[in-house]
Amino acid sequence: MPEMSEKVKKPSSIIVVGMAGSGKTTFLQQLNAHLHSKEKPPYIVNLDPAVKNLPYEANIDIRDTINYKEVMKQYNLGPNGGIMTSLNLFVTKFDQVLNILEKRAPTVDHILVDTPGQIEIFQWSASGSIISDTLASSWPTCIAYVIDTPRSTSTSTFMSSMLYACSMLYKTKLPLIIVYNKCDVQDAEFAKRWMSDFEEFQQAIVQDEGTSAEGATSGYMGSLVNSMSLMLEEFYRHLDFVSVSSVTGEGMDDFLKAVDSKAQEYENDYLPEVERLREIQKQEKEKQKEVQLSKLMKDMHVSKEDAPAETISDAEEDEYDGELIEPDEEEPSEEAAQDILRQYRISLGIPDDVSDEKLLGLLTERMQK
Numbered sequence: 549m550p551e552m553s554e555k556v557k558k559p560s561s562i563i564v565v566g567m568a569g570s571g572k573t574t575f576l577q578q579l580n581a582h583l584h585s586k587e588k589p590p591y592i593v594n595l596d597p598a599v600k601n602l603p604y605e606a607n608i609d610i611r612d613t614i615n616y617k618e619v620m621k622q623y624n625l626g627p628n629g630g631i632m633t634s635l636n637l638f639v640t641k642f643d644q645v646l647n648i649l650e651k652r653a654p655t656v657d658h659i660l661v662d663t664p665g666q667i668e669i670f671q672w673s674a675s676g677s678i679i680s681d682t683l684a685s686s687w688p689t690c691i692a693y694v695i696d697t698p699r700s701t702s703t704s705t706f707m708s709s710m711l712y713a714c715s716m717l718y719k720t721k722l723p724l725i726i727v728y729n730k731c732d733v734q735d736a737e738f739a740k741r742w743m744s745d746f747e748e749f750q751q752a753i754v755q756d757e758g759t760s761a762e763g764a765t766s767g768y769m770g771s772l773v774n775s776m777s778l779m780l781e782e783f784y785r786h787l788d789f790v791s792v793s794s795v796t797g798e799g800m801d802d803f804l805k806a807v808d809s810k811a812q813e814y815e816n817d818y819l820p821e822v823e824r825l826r827e828i829q830k831q832e833k834e835k836q837k838e839v840q841l842s843k844l845m846k847d848m849h850v851s852k853e854d855a856p857a858e859t860i861s862d863a864e865e866d867e868y869d870g871e872l873i874e875p876d877e878e879e880p881s882e883e884a885a886q887d888i889l890r891q892y893r894i895s896l897g898i899p900d901d902v903s904d905e906k907l908l909g910l911l912t913e914r915m916q917k
């Protein structure tokens with residue numbers, strides 16, 4: 549039944565990031581038009597509260613719930629602080645956004661997410677991480693890093709841009725596609741060569757610096773550039789890169805192919821890693837709970853094996869030589885015991901309406917398991 553399998557298919561979410569003016573919004577507009585022409589309309593989320601006019605219709609728009617100008621006024625913030633706070637406020641409602649997305653997800657192939665102009669606001673804010681992690685825990689998700697190709701012909705801009713992309717990959721751990729935009733103005737072949745041929749990139753540095761080959765490869769800057777180039781060489785191996793023009797529409801199919809390959813990478817690499825980390829976190833939490841309980845029992849002068857005994861004489865009958873009450877240890881006062889219980893009640897989140905006896909009983913029961 550092909551219809552069924554189509555419904556089960558998960559959409560890919562694409563988070564579009566890039567420096568201010570790199571062409572994110574125009575790229576999304578073109579991608580949207582391209583997908584419409586293929587009769588596969590995407591679902592679009594706009595996270596830029598400060599954008600004045602969107603050249604496409606967003607299905608979910610941060611501006612519908614957050615008034616960025618009001619936020620600036622109320623919190624006495626500048627433009628960047630205003631965008632950051634707007635994003636933070638929006639994230640508090642992101643569960644609602646996710647509910648809507650979950651309803652729509654079976655009917656679309658792509659969820660496109662436009663981000664604020666200032667890349668660092670999305671990349672370095674807690675809300676940016678929450679949004680990307682939340683999307684990635686639901687569907688295959690990748691980052692489309694849009695680069696202004698004409699502005700990247702200088703080796704220093706190119707390297708800065710790549711280091712930024714690398715830090716983004718490091719922070720989100722999500723599959724990343726480099727989108728060389730504006731290729732109608734500047735062909736991206738030079739960048740592709742620099743990414744595949746370390747020596748050619750070094751030659752370009754020499755030319756840009758206007759120094760001799762020795763000058764560029766010696767001294768502090770030379771060794772820094774060398775190390776960075778080597779590090780980036782490794783980074784490039786994990787990337788897909790495409791050149792597009794958001795004005796002419798060139799390269800959109802290549803981009804969609806890259807998205808499919810990244811969805812595969814998400815399933816093969818990202819997801820198992822996230823599940824492994826989740827399992828470790830779960831085990832850590834369990835361990836912490838056990839430590840807390842053992843500490844409680846110790847504080848209450850009750851040992852694991854000692855706990856089930858109904859009376860002291862029962863305990864004495866057992867031939868247990870473990871961590872029992874030291875006879876010469878001072879018994880805690882009633883007040884101290886209450887205090888300890890209160891602390892554990894808070895740390896374990898046991899509500900007040902559970903009596904102390906019941907709490908102790910519950911804890912003892914857990915210790916026995």
Ligand SMILES: Nc1nc2c(ncn2[C@@H]2O[C@H](COP(=O)(O)OP(=O)(O)OP(=O)(O)O)[C@@H](O)[C@H]2O)c(=O)[nH]1
Pocket residue numbers: 566567568569570571572573574575664665666729730731732733792793794795796
């Ligand atoms: N020639 C050419 N111009 C482009 C292309 N993509 C975007 N532009 C132009 O680049 C400028 C910036 O594009 P935007 O889409 O606003 O860039 P942005 O990254 O969303 O900008 P911010 O939201 O301010 O960060 C606009 O003047 C666009 O027309 C392209 O592929 N080719």
